[in-house]
Amino acid sequence: MLSSEVRSAYNGGMQLPPGPRAPALVQIAQWIARPLQLLAQCQRRFGDVFTLRAPKEGNFVVVANPELIKAVLTADPDTLLAGQGNATMLEPMLGKHSLLTLDGAEHLRQRRLLLPAFHGERMRAYATAMREITHASIDRWPLGSPFSLHDKMQAITLDVILQTVFGVTEGDHHGALRARLVELLDVVTKPWLLFPGILGLDPFKVPWLKITKLKRTVDDTLYAMITERRRRATGGDDVLSMMLEARDEQGAPMTDVELRDELVTLLLAGHETTATSLAWAFDQLLASPEALARLRTELAAGRDEYLDAVIRETLRVRPIVPLVGRVAARPFQLGPWMLPVGTRVAPSIYLAGQRADAYPAPQRFDPSRWLGVKPDPYTWLPFGGGIRRCIGMAFAQFEMKIVLETVVTRTRLEAVGGPARVVRRGITLAPAGGTRVVLAQRPQRTATAA
Ligand code: HEM
Known part of the structure; x- marks a missing residue:
């Protein structure tokens, strides 16, 4: 027997799970400002499957039930498309x-x-670069005064991608490319940039916007780099080298535009x-x-199972x-509901991970729950x-393993304030304030740390 709320959600003869009745614009504003609270509130009110509405995309069915999540993730990829779902916001x-x-064959x-x-x-080929980049970053952290660890992690992961994916090391295009990418990344992580995408507008089509100019400069640099790398054709360990050598079943290589799009995607x-x-x-x-003390002890003993558990x-x-x-x-049949064409279906990573039946005391950070699991x-x-x-x-x-191990083994960090609130940074959810810490100790690198 369906509840009256479920029945009232009928849509052109098809059913949609229940959901809040607020206007789509209000729901999307809540989604941008307080996404986790919105998800948790809706789950409490409507259960493990509910419908949110967005102005352009329309109905958005959120799924928190593991069986139904499995049905969505293993569905025929021509019935449930992921690319089309991502394209509205990401294609520009x-x-x-x-x-x-x-989607599909492409x-x-x-x-x-x-x-x-x-x-x-x-991955083993990338280990040395990842470790060296982390040590070099730690060497530059200020001692005794607060700084944002998130900023340092951004710099580390950017250098790791430049080196291991783009194959760019100091000297080459490194300085210029890095500076332009940092500027572009800074703009694309602003929450306001979600609005044009949600409304189906392409912010990069406005020629006088800073972001449009920045994207053009980055693209010019990437195309110049691709041309040069094709000419050099040295064959390195990095992902771009492998993409340059890759051939599809017809023996065709990737085009310059494909390479550019994949580099920016990665x-x-x-x-x-x-x-x-x-x-x-x-x-x-x-x-x-x-947990931190246990991690130190395990790493000192040369064991990494607890480190894996911390990451999970x-x-x-x-x-x-x-x-x-x-x-x-x-x-698409989702449990008792037959979702009409065009419906967005969204397995919720957050709600699934907060299920008390799978993770007792789900809010608690307890790496040991993963040992042997x-x-x-x-x-x-x-x-x-x-x-x-x-x-x-x-x-x-x-x-994550290499950076965590290197930082935890080599430094003593102290938190400034308690655990951070979750805030939106573009599409991702980040710690408010950027995880501010004070570096209390930084011994020189030891032979084993090197
Ligand atoms: C902790 C770090 C990361 C998280 C949490 C994460 C999360 C995700 C998620 C949730 C998806 C969508 C999967 C789906 O639709 O089922 C995805 C897709 C993707 N991610 Fe990651 N990701 C991470 C790191 C990376 C890294 C390091 C790379 C590459 C250097 C990468 C490249 C991609 C690509 C290319 C896709 C699209 C795959 C496809 O549609 O076939 N991600 N990631």
Whole structure:
């Protein structure tokens, strides 16, 4: 028997799960300002499946039930499209050939071309660069005065991507490219930039806007770099080298536009996400002295299971994106509801990770709950799932491991204030104030640290 609220949500003969009745603009404003509170309130009021509304996208069905999350993530990719769902907001910046904005055969082709570069075993090639970049950053942190750890993590993950993905090291295009990317990234992480995308407008079409000029300059630099790398064709360890050598089933290489779109995608998908997750890991560890002490002890003994557990727990309690999205290209049966074409379906990373039936005392940061436990892919899904699961999942966790281990082993940090509030930075959810800390001790690098 369906509740009256469910029945009143009938839409052209099809059913939608219940949801708040506030106007779409009010709901989207709440979604931008207080996304986690909105999700938790709706779950309390309507249950594990509810409908939000956005001005342009229309109905947005949020799913927090693991069985139904599985149904969405393993659905036929031609019925539930991920690329179309991402394209409204991301295509202006990432382009039409980005892994994030493509669907169907084109998505599969690009994904096959990129996958070898992100295979778990490839990560070892990036370990030295990641460790060196982290040490060099620590060397520059001020002693005894507060600073934002989030900013430092941003700088580290940007340098890691420049070196391991773009193959750019000091000298080359490094300085100019880095400076332009920092400027561009600073603008694209502003929450206001979500509004034009939500309304279906392309902010990059306004020629006099700073962001349009910045994007053009970055694109010019990237195309110049791609031309030069094609000419040099030295074959390195980095992801761009592998993309330059990759061939599809017809033997065709990636075009310049495809390379540009994937480079910008990897930068935007991989830089802010990993930096923010690292900032959250420190935020949570510094607020849990017992967990931090145990991590130090385990690392000193050369064991990394607890470190893996810290990373998993951070991504569970503080996921940097609260949802993944799909769009129904055909009617889709979701439990008792038949969702009409065009409905957005969004498994909620945040709500799934907060389920008390899967994670007792779900609000508590407790890495030990992961010891000897494998994550369940439908309650722990910080990297999404199905054939669209984050291609950088191994890369991100490997990088988090190296940066955390290097910082925890080499420094003594003290928190300034308690654990941070969650605030929006563009698409991601970050610690308010940027995880401010004081560096109390920074011994010289030891032979083992090097
Ligand atoms: C902690 C860090 C990261 C988190 C939490 C994260 C999270 C996600 C999520 C939730 C998705 C959507 C998956 C879906 O729709 O089911 C995604 C997709 C993606 N991510 Fe990540 N990501 C991270 C790091 C990275 C890194 C380091 C890279 C690359 C250098 C990367 C590249 C991508 C790409 C290319 C996609 C699109 C995959 C596709 O549609 O086929 N991400 N990521």
